[in-house]
Amino acid sequence: MKLLRELLFPVIAVLMAFVVGGVIVWIIGDNPFEVYGLLLGSALTWPDGIGYTLFYATPLIFTGLAVAVAFRCGLLNIGAEGQLYAAAFATAWVSIKLGGTVIEDFAGKPVSYGWMSLPAVVLVPVAVLTAVAVGAGWGAIPGWLKARYGAHEVITTIMMNFIAVALVSYFTQYYYKAPGDPIMQSVPIGAAAHIPRLGDFVPGLPQRLPINVAFLLAILACALVYIFLWRTKWGYEIRATGANPSAAEYGGINVRKQIVLAMAVSGALAGMVGISEVLGYRYRYYDGFSAGYGFTGIAVALLGRNHPVGVFFAALLFGMLIRGGIFVDAFSQHVTKDLVEVLQAIVILFVAAEALFRGPFSRFGLLKRSKV
């Protein structure tokens, strides 16, 4: 019964979003059913559809978890986007420096970008930890600014997003771009830093699909976040702070410390996006790689009720939409993949304005806050 109630609003919100989106599609002049068929059908083919869906879901699981952890502490982390950029660049940097990247210049002369070439067993963990640590650090700054100076985390995280993007693009452009490369991207990372693709060991899944072990890491992160939040004293303190700071204080909890901690954990999770994108997919830092993952993470967290299991499924849904959107672009008459963003936005609006549904439903006694 409790589970049913938890599921009800998200499901209604998604259905309503599809209805509203359908009306928009219809106005534009396409058949909504065909478009939705294309959108969802193309995401469920094996192996490409599912492989890509899971690949697109991976960063969303991380950012969804990031937003959820902060939310459980009563904080709104709009800064996942910046945190993941900072972390992705940092992990690329470490993998270049310690991976011994060498490229040829115009004259065919090798130029070394690295300091040393560490073996994969050392390099991969170092690169992964770098992503986590830099994400955590970038997230902790707004946490500290709030705990220490009372600066509102929403504004500071937005500002930190722009700062991260600008700084990272600066370093890429001036230090780590291959000479003459027209694209804003870094030189490739050392091969030892590559993490395996799932195609390497999952039968039937072609190696060309970008889905990589970071997806497994994302599942692990869901489990760890669950354990952290609900099975450890630290998680208890974070949740208590989010649920009622006054009561947390009464329980001897240092509320300010929890704010910094929650933001750091949140940033660390957002930073893990870099692992999938840099170490598992592009093998370099690519400027502007994130298609708003940090912001979609807000939708994912809200839809997933700020719970790891919910986040996982919400991320799958949005992963499907991203994958399907590409097909909508290619095969539908008028509608473009931008429909996905519209659906996302409407989902967020409906989830946020939950009271909209509470009214009509409570009338039927379905959702009354019963006294048990």
Place this chain on the structure above:
Amino acid sequence: MSDKKGALTYHSSLTLMLELKDITKRFGDVLANDHINIKVEPGTIHAIVGENGAGKSTAMRIAYGFYTADSGEIVVDGEARNIATPHDAIRLGIGMVHQHFMLIDTMTVAENIVLGAEPGSAASIDLRRAAQEIRALSDEFRLSVDPEALVHDLSVGQQQRVELLKALYRRARLLILDEPTAVLTPQEVEEFFSILRRMREQGKTVIIITHKLSEVLAVSDDVTVMRDGRVVGRVKTSETSAAELARMMVGRDVLLRVEKPDAKPGETVLSVQRLSVAVTGGERGVRDVSFDVRAGEILGVAGVEGNGQTELIEALAGLVPQAQVGGRVEFDGRDITRATARQRYELGIAHVPEDRHRRGLLLDFDLSENSILGLHYRKPAVSVSPLLDLRGIRIRAQEIIRDFDVRPANPDLPARALSGGNQQKLIIGREFGLRPKLLLVSQPTRGVDIGAIEFIHRKLVELRDEGCAILLVSAELEEVTSLADRLLVIYHGRIVGEVDPKRATQEEIGLLMTGGEKGKAE
């Protein structure tokens, strides 16, 4: 209490200024107003008295359109009116000065006063005209308020006069004043009363909500007494006495005597020396308070709410920022004045807070999780650090549920789903489970049903007999007198007297609580 006073008829044939007929208002489970009837004659000062939580403010907020009554009727000038918003009330000539001032402190006095009733056109506020009118009004009632000053820079007394001017500026004929003297010094109170009398002379009607009987007698013409959401008496001030009012105000329908053996006090556990707690804004707080609590005794603190009890308990629990605390607190002979909440907890100080929703519980957490708030970081809640021992926690929660009769007996329910009494039993079970040396307990039975009250009282006595020192704060006079072994009375942040709870009469203590003097009850 429906004796002859209640049936007192108003002899005048004048139309009443305001009449509340059968007003009922519920907040969730709490019946704040239960078929209230209040009649206010024009050109009088009408006092509404009662303890905190008696429903006085609620009734008046309904009259002002701030709340909407569930049922009942508001009659103004003899006509039934629909007052849905303050705007409606203002149009009918009703003004209200709220206990917490409704002022915007970044704006000037004039801006605050004209807000919503601006002179000039829609395109431009004529602040010069406003200032003139305000000065004229201010002179008329001798309020001496500068229209150009920022509200932020004014003293509390001046802010109150701004509130009065706000109502007068809107041509209010009826002024409702909610606890107007709570923030004033005795000198200011005298001055304030003369303002009220001047208003009456000008033909205004005034309703004053208060719990201070001396003030009722000094300024009012008529009195309505409220208790537990009901009107329990209406009298003419000239025909009553402080003793009678005190009896009506604090008397209880249900007598709850606690059977308890005499205390066997042991060593001093808590020693409070010249403790002061500053509070930003307003003059409430604790001022220079000293007392000891010994093992095996219950020290009660009686007082009308808002006289420093909250600050006292929170300071002793380590929940007030240290910069605001002065004096010295010793526990078991060691100085804990600067100790954090968790350090105090570790030493064996448990705390049942006055507001269980704000402080004591995580309403959306289940009972198991609530049963470890405060000890969640150590054994037995934690098995292998940092992992919580969920099974153990659940078992212990079930023990609390069993031992303290928490219903429904399901540790997986959110605390929100429990009634007030069961929530309170859960908190008490949690805090008692620490085997504390000192228990700070505040309003232990507020919003709790009768059965739970008895249960909680019995548990408190049991804990005392096990040798725990208990500091009990309660606004329920009955409760504090029957439980305490010694009783302090607090008023305006100071301890104004110690009485023997077995000998002192309710009237005597009631007078102390309301700022009267000891021994003047007769």
Place this chain on the structure above:
Amino acid sequence: MSEIFNLGLLFSAIRLATPLLLAALGGMFSERSGVINIALEGLMLAGAFTAASMTWYAGSPWVGLLSAIVAGAAIAGIHAVACIRYKADQVVSGTAINILLTGVPALLSGAFFLSSGSTPQIPKEHLMPPSLIITGISLFIFVWSFMRYTPLAKSPKALQVAVTVALVPFIVFVISHTPLRPLLGQPAVIWLAFALVPISFYVLFKTPFGLRLRAVGENPEAADAAGINVRAMRYSAVLLSGALAGIGGAYLSIGQSSLFTRNMSAGRGFIALAALIFGKWRPVQTMLACLLFGFTEAIAIQLQGVHFGGEEIPTQFVQIIPYVLTIVVLAGFIGQSRAPRALGIPYQKER
């Protein structure tokens, strides 16, 4: 260096500050009433797309401008209903609006113009023109707002008006004989934006509407007690913010540019928000902040490709100045920027 810092830079800064200023003034009304508006970015996009499409269809920038105002207000209306009626989290709702408006214009442009996210090129003669009338009115407003600092402040209103009216052509004459001459040929919206600063100041601090708006944002309970309809005030403020941000967006597509392109606001809504905070929610300071941020953007543009001592000068460090400054101000390192007290809190009448 001198080729970087010249009068052109000043004009460029003013042009770049204009959309920021319009959005920031809009945000100011919303936030002064207690509703956080991080949807400015989306509202600008709504205005930019609508203005470009409608101008293209109707062949008139005025139609485009008007529809941008309507579109901005309509989208802000969604935000308002979510936040005020349904008490949604204002930040979450704003984020949703921003995401919505990256999608909707692209979707519609794909359907109506068969392009991926942009509108067709609008002929030059249909772009936002300079308007002598608006320039004149704006100048009148500027001069008028300085009147009270002159010896004429105490003289009859009629005389002040007469003097102001007389001064306007004189000022136009003087400007047209100085290097500032190009200012007179700027699109009307630029003049409008800066004229809105004294107007906003006046509305906010001198009219009943402004007083009530500020009261509602500071202490809605007190405003309610004074008989003010808190909801109505907040609705009107949020709609107003949508209208102004819509004009800002229109300027981007049919003033500064000649078509709508995908995400053409490029974070300007957030810089406007930053300017608003940096300007402490006050019109004149907000304008100065917008000019400062417009100036940094102008410098960043001029620096592109400029070499100094053989090294390319990185523009990124100039670009982040607004964001760093905002954080610094927000943390209280320089001056205190105090938000309206009730900002972000839905008004709940009864507990």
